[in-house]
Amino acid sequence: MKIPLSKIAHGRSGDKGDMSNIGIIAYDERHYPILVREVTAGRVKQYYGEMFDGKVERYELPNLGALNFLCYGALGGGGTLSLRIDAQGKTLAAGLLGMEIDVDESELSS
Amino acid sequence: MIRIANGQGFWGDWLEAPVRLVEDGPIDYLILDYLAEVTMSIVQKQKQADPKLGYARDFPPLIGRIAARMKERGVKVIANAGGVNPRACADEVRRLAPQLKVAVVLGDDVFDRIADFQARGIELRNLDTNEPLREVASEITSANAYIGAFPLAEALATGADVVIAGRSTDTALALAPMIHAFGWKPDDYDKMAAGTIAGHIVECGAQCTGGNCIADWKTISDFANIGYPIIEAHEDGSFVITKHAGTGGRVSIDTVKEQLLYELGDPKRYIGPDCIADFTTVRLRDDGPDRVHVSGIRGAAPTEFLKVSISYLYGFKATGTLVYSWPDALEKAKAADSIVRARLEALGLQFEEICTEYFGANACHGPAAPPIPQPAEIMLRIGVRDKNKKSVDRFTRELIPLVLNGPPTATGYGDGRPSVREVVAYWPALIPRGEITTRVEVAQ
Numbered sequence: 054m055k056i057p058l059s060k061i062a063h064g065r066s067g068d069k070g071d072m073s074n075i076g077i078i079a080y081d082e083r084h085y086p087i088l089v090r091e092v093t094a095g096r097v098k099q100y101y102g103e104m105f106d107g108k109v110e111r112y113e114l115p116n117l118g119a120l121n122f123l124c125y126g127a128l129g130g131g132g133t134l135s136l137r138i139d140a141q142g143k144t145l146a147a148g149l150l151g152m153e154i155d156v157d158e159s160e161l162s163s
Numbered sequence: 164m165i166r167i168a169n170g171q172g173f174w175g176d177w178l179e180a181p182v183r184l185v186e187d188g189p190i191d192y193l194i195l196d197y198l199a200e201v202t203m204s205i206v207q208k209q210k211q212a213d214p215k216l217g218y219a220r221d222f223p224p225l226i227g228r229i230a231a232r233m234k235e236r237g238v239k240v241i242a243n244a245g246g247v248n249p250r251a252c253a254d255e256v257r258r259l260a261p262q263l264k265v266a267v268v269l270g271d272d273v274f275d276r277i278a279d280f281q282a283r284g285i286e287l288r289n290l291d292t293n294e295p296l297r298e299v300a301s302e303i304t305s306a307n308a309y310i311g312a313f314p315l316a317e318a319l320a321t322g323a324d325v326v327i328a329g330r331s332t333d334t335a336l337a338l339a340p341m342i343h344a345f346g347w348k349p350d351d352y353d354k355m356a357a358g359t360i361a362g363h364i365v366e367c368g369a370q371c372t373g374g375n376c377i378a379d380w381k382t383i384s385d386f387a388n389i390g391y392p393i394i395e396a397h398e399d400g401s402f403v404i405t406k407h408a409g410t411g412g413r414v415s416i417d418t419v420k421e422q423l424l425y426e427l428g429d430p431k432r433y434i435g436p437d438c439i440a441d442f443t444t445v446r447l448r449d450d451g452p453d454r455v456h457v458s459g460i461r462g463a464a465p466t467e468f469l470k471v472s473i474s475y476l477y478g479f480k481a482t483g484t485l486v487y488s489w490p491d492a493l494e495k496a497k498a499a500d501s502i503v504r505a506r507l508e509a510l511g512l513q514f515e516e517i518c519t520e521y522f523g524a525n526a527c528h529g530p531a532a533p534p535i536p537q538p539a540e541i542m543l544r545i546g547v548r549d550k551n552k553k554s555v556d557r558f559t560r561e562l563i564p565l566v567l568n569g570p571p572t573a574t575g576y577g578d579g580r581p582s583v584r585e586v587v588a589y590w591p592a593l594i595p596r597g598e599i600t601t602r603v604e605v606a607q
Contacts, residue, residue, distance in 0.1 A: 063378040065421040069428060070291050070591070076424025080378065080417070104529035114430050114443050117420050121427050129518060132589050133201055136482060136518035136546030139527050147377060148528035 059150035066146035071131030073142030075122040082118035091154035165344045167394040171195040172368030180391045185229045188407035194336040195242035200589045204474035206246035207305035217248030227259030241336050245327040253606035266323035268314045270601035271330040274306045287592035302475040309470045311436030314601040315339035334362030345398045355438035356462025357400035365392040371422035373412030385411025401458040414453040438462040468593035477588035479555040482546035483562040486575030489539045495570040496543040512554045514547040555583050
């Protein structure tokens with residue numbers, strides 16, 4: 054079935070120059086493998102489409118049940134150069150939590 | 164065990180937070196982080212206008228306010244409030260709190276040494292773009308090396324009540340009192356990493372105690388009296404993140420995880436002046452209400468370089484807004500955007516960048532935002548950026564006429580035409596460690 058990522062994860066995002074980092078964290082660490090399978094760098098890049106000029110890299114933090122995405126060219130120049138209202142990418146984690154993911158019902162029962 | 168509280172996540176953070184941290188319960192050290200990358204160019208400009216300025220001006224009055232309690236309770240303050248003029252900052256602190264001993268840490272400011280570096284072949288290439296600094300050398304407005312925790316610990320060893328640094332890293336403010344209290348050595352890399360990660364968790368103030376927390380935010384109580392974070396640090400490198408009893412907000416595994424991920428790059432290589440910290444070794448454990456225990460942190464030797472933060476005058480920008488109401492608010496705003504662009508083109512104006520956003524539709528999340536069939540209103544926001552100030556200034560005159568000569572129901576122009584703002588850009592670079600020598604002075 055399809056569920057929004059927000060059902061099983063929370064997160065936080067911010068800026069590093071013109072790159073935004075988006076941290077996505079499983080509420081229940083047993084759901085971490087779902088994040089690893091469903092929330093790939095390619096899907097994040099596709100989800101934000103034209104907002105991101107560059108590549109997306111993914112790093113894994115199994116100890117926290119979390120993934121960290123580095124999104125290059127994601128902030129319209131970044132820092133003081135950006136003309137965007139969200140020049141620091143503060144809202145990008147919340148936005149990504151709206152992405153639909155595929156899960157089997159049995160994966161969610163605990 | 165020592166208690167290190169952070170009462171300021173940036174210059175402009177809640178003025179009451181540090182006062183409440185000193186008043187509402189026991190702490191040993193109060194750390195205050197004032198400097199963001201662009202802050203350095205602002206304070207450099209203030210110093211050029213007045214040699215007695217160039218530091219975080221909120222800081223001395225704060226110390227004046229809490230000085231008596233600091234003395235009574237033995238609380239020491241460590242802050243990077245010195246900007247580009249730590250001595251002037253110290254003078255003002257001593258004027259307002261003469262009973263306190265003040266030490267300053269100098270040596271981070273390399274603004275006057277750029278030409279010398281370049282003459283000796285230190286190129287200061289941009290870490291992101293790899294361009295050599297000479298491209299923008301004539302426009303530099305500030306240049307500071309990020310210094311680590313040891314100079315701050317040296318300042319604490321003088322017995323100072325207040326330690327004022329310039330561009331120290333945010334995390335060094337937390338690591339320094341651990342080095343001072345526990346006698347940690349520079350090659351205790353696991354401990355350097357533990358103190359650095361503790362600093363990372365608290366460096367944005369209430370962002371680890373419930374502020375900006377996505378996890379169950381509606382159930383977080385009493386934001387109005389949110390407690391700022393306290394590290395209970397132990398000699399073995401483990402620590403607890405907590406806050407004063409009776410304050411609002413929340414410290415939980417969720418709030419701490421969110422802040423651990425904040426502004427993180429490669430989690431295995433968090434590079435700082437004192438170590439390379441590995442965030443994949445962090446172990447979190449619930450330690451009771453509003454307490455999270457952190458342990459297991461591993462680190463490695465730092466690199467041979469320090470990061471230098473250079474700011475330079477890049478150009479100019481302006482952004483303006485108009486609001487269009489229902490019906491067809493988004494269509495009207497899109498039509499207005501096309502009109503502005505056509506008029507700018509007719510004037511022969513070119514910009515390095517034009518950015519249009521539609522608030523209420525997709526400004527924050529772009530194509531990922533769910534469509535709204537008939538929004539009640541949409542705010543059109545157009546921004547331009549260019550090296551040519553005249554072009555940017557001309558743009559600022561093109562929005563308000565649309566109220567009368569464009570699509571219907573435009574409003575929200577009451578603040579007048581947008582102002583032209585200078586764009587000060589940030590140039591991150593590396594410098595060999597040996598080039599930076601810090602020193603501690605006790606203010607007399």
